[in-house]
Amino acid sequence: MSEVRELPHELLLRKYGLNISQLSAHTQQLKKDLDKTITFIVNKSKNGKINLTPAVESKIETYDRYICDGIFEYLENKDVITEAQADALKDKADDIREDVIDDLKDDDDDTSNSQSTQSDSSSSGAKIGFWDWK
Numbered sequence: 001m002s003e004v005r006e007l008p009h010e011l012l013l014r015k016y017g018l019n020i021s022q023l024s025a026h027t028q029q030l031k032k033d034l035d036k037t038i039t040f041i042v043n044k045s046k047n048g049k050i051n052l053t054p055a056v057e058s059k060i061e062t063y064d065r066y067i068c069d070g071i072f073e074y075l076e077n078k079d080v081i082t083e084a085q086a087d088a089l090k091d092k093a094d095d096i097r098e099d100v101i102d103d104l105k106d107d108d109d110d111t112s113n114s115q116s117t118q119s120d121s122s123s124s125g126a127k128i129g130f131w132d133w134k
Helices: 008-015 025-044 054-077 083-121
Strands: 126-128 131-133
Touching: 008 054, 008 083, 025 054, 054 083
Parallel strands: none
Antiparallel strands: 126 131
Protein backbone atom coordinates (compact mmCIF):
# COMPACT_ATOMS: atom_id res chain seq x y z
CA MET A 1 0.00 0.00 0.00
CA SER A 2 1.39 3.36 -0.95
CA GLU A 3 1.67 6.23 1.47
CA VAL A 4 -0.92 8.97 0.93
CA ARG A 5 0.76 12.34 0.89
CA GLU A 6 -0.61 15.72 1.83
CA LEU A 7 -2.51 17.78 -0.67
CA PRO A 8 -0.57 20.83 -1.88
CA HIS A 9 -2.59 23.32 0.15
CA GLU A 10 -1.71 21.41 3.33
CA LEU A 11 1.98 21.46 2.40
CA LEU A 12 1.83 25.21 1.76
CA LEU A 13 0.07 25.91 5.05
CA ARG A 14 2.69 23.93 6.93
CA LYS A 15 5.66 25.30 4.97
CA TYR A 16 4.71 28.94 5.55
CA GLY A 17 3.34 28.41 9.08
CA LEU A 18 -0.12 29.58 8.13
CA ASN A 19 -3.47 28.85 9.68
CA ILE A 20 -6.51 28.64 7.43
CA SER A 21 -8.12 31.39 9.54
CA GLN A 22 -5.52 33.86 8.23
CA LEU A 23 -6.79 33.46 4.68
CA SER A 24 -9.78 35.06 2.96
CA ALA A 25 -13.32 34.03 3.90
CA HIS A 26 -13.69 32.51 0.43
CA THR A 27 -10.60 30.33 0.88
CA GLN A 28 -11.78 29.29 4.35
CA GLN A 29 -15.13 28.22 2.88
CA LEU A 30 -13.40 26.22 0.15
CA LYS A 31 -11.34 24.42 2.82
CA LYS A 32 -14.50 23.57 4.78
CA ASP A 33 -16.16 22.23 1.63
CA LEU A 34 -13.10 20.14 0.75
CA ASP A 35 -12.96 18.71 4.27
CA LYS A 36 -16.66 17.81 4.07
CA THR A 37 -16.09 16.11 0.71
CA ILE A 38 -13.19 14.06 2.02
CA THR A 39 -15.11 13.12 5.18
CA PHE A 40 -18.05 12.04 3.03
CA ILE A 41 -15.79 9.89 0.84
CA VAL A 42 -14.22 8.22 3.88
CA ASN A 43 -17.61 7.62 5.50
CA LYS A 44 -18.96 6.07 2.29
CA SER A 45 -15.98 3.75 1.90
CA LYS A 46 -16.84 0.09 2.27
CA ASN A 47 -14.37 -2.14 4.12
CA GLY A 48 -11.68 0.47 3.60
CA LYS A 49 -12.32 0.67 -0.15
CA ILE A 50 -12.45 4.25 -1.40
CA ASN A 51 -14.65 4.83 -4.41
CA LEU A 52 -12.85 7.67 -6.18
CA THR A 53 -14.90 8.46 -9.27
CA PRO A 54 -13.63 10.88 -11.91
CA ALA A 55 -16.16 13.47 -10.69
CA VAL A 56 -14.95 13.20 -7.08
CA GLU A 57 -11.33 13.27 -8.22
CA SER A 58 -12.00 16.45 -10.19
CA LYS A 59 -13.80 18.01 -7.24
CA ILE A 60 -10.87 17.38 -4.88
CA GLU A 61 -8.38 18.73 -7.42
CA THR A 62 -10.49 21.84 -8.03
CA TYR A 63 -10.97 22.63 -4.35
CA ASP A 64 -7.27 22.14 -3.67
CA ARG A 65 -6.25 24.31 -6.64
CA TYR A 66 -8.49 27.19 -5.49
CA ILE A 67 -7.32 26.90 -1.88
CA CYS A 68 -3.72 27.05 -3.14
CA ASP A 69 -4.61 30.16 -5.15
CA GLY A 70 -5.95 31.76 -1.97
CA ILE A 71 -2.71 30.92 -0.16
CA PHE A 72 -0.60 32.30 -3.00
CA GLU A 73 -2.67 35.50 -3.01
CA TYR A 74 -2.18 35.90 0.74
CA LEU A 75 1.57 35.27 0.49
CA GLU A 76 1.96 37.71 -2.40
CA ASN A 77 -0.02 40.42 -0.56
CA LYS A 78 2.19 39.95 2.50
CA ASP A 79 5.31 40.12 0.27
CA VAL A 80 6.41 36.65 1.39
CA ILE A 81 6.70 35.45 -2.21
CA THR A 82 6.76 37.10 -5.62
CA GLU A 83 4.37 36.40 -8.47
CA ALA A 84 7.10 34.43 -10.25
CA GLN A 85 7.65 32.29 -7.15
CA ALA A 86 3.90 31.73 -6.91
CA ASP A 87 3.80 30.54 -10.53
CA ALA A 88 6.64 28.10 -9.88
CA LEU A 89 4.89 26.81 -6.75
CA LYS A 90 1.66 26.37 -8.72
CA ASP A 91 3.43 24.11 -11.19
CA LYS A 92 4.93 22.07 -8.37
CA ALA A 93 1.53 21.89 -6.64
CA ASP A 94 -0.06 20.50 -9.81
CA ASP A 95 2.48 17.66 -9.84
CA ILE A 96 1.97 16.90 -6.14
CA ARG A 97 -1.81 16.99 -6.52
CA GLU A 98 -1.60 14.45 -9.34
CA ASP A 99 0.60 12.18 -7.20
CA VAL A 100 -1.82 12.34 -4.25
CA ILE A 101 -4.79 11.42 -6.44
CA ASP A 102 -2.78 8.55 -7.95
CA ASP A 103 -1.92 7.37 -4.42
CA LEU A 104 -5.60 7.36 -3.50
CA LYS A 105 -6.38 5.32 -6.59
CA ASP A 106 -3.52 2.92 -5.77
CA ASP A 107 -4.77 2.53 -2.20
CA ASP A 108 -8.20 1.77 -3.58
CA ASP A 109 -6.72 -0.95 -5.83
CA ASP A 110 -4.50 -2.34 -3.04
CA THR A 111 -7.44 -2.39 -0.63
CA SER A 112 -9.58 -4.24 -3.17
CA ASN A 113 -6.92 -6.89 -3.66
CA SER A 114 -6.22 -7.34 0.05
CA GLN A 115 -9.94 -7.44 0.89
CA SER A 116 -10.58 -10.27 -1.57
CA THR A 117 -7.63 -12.24 -0.13
CA GLN A 118 -8.78 -11.54 3.41
CA SER A 119 -12.36 -12.62 2.72
CA ASP A 120 -11.13 -15.90 1.23
CA SER A 121 -9.07 -16.72 4.31
CA SER A 122 -11.57 -15.75 7.01
CA SER A 123 -15.08 -16.58 5.84
CA SER A 124 -16.34 -17.53 9.31
CA GLY A 125 -15.41 -14.31 11.10
CA ALA A 126 -14.34 -10.71 10.74
CA LYS A 127 -11.01 -9.08 11.24
CA ILE A 128 -11.29 -5.71 12.94
CA GLY A 129 -8.07 -3.98 13.84
CA PHE A 130 -5.70 -6.54 15.35
CA TRP A 131 -8.41 -8.98 16.42
CA ASP A 132 -10.16 -11.76 14.57
CA TRP A 133 -13.78 -11.99 15.67
CA LYS A 134 -15.37 -15.41 15.24
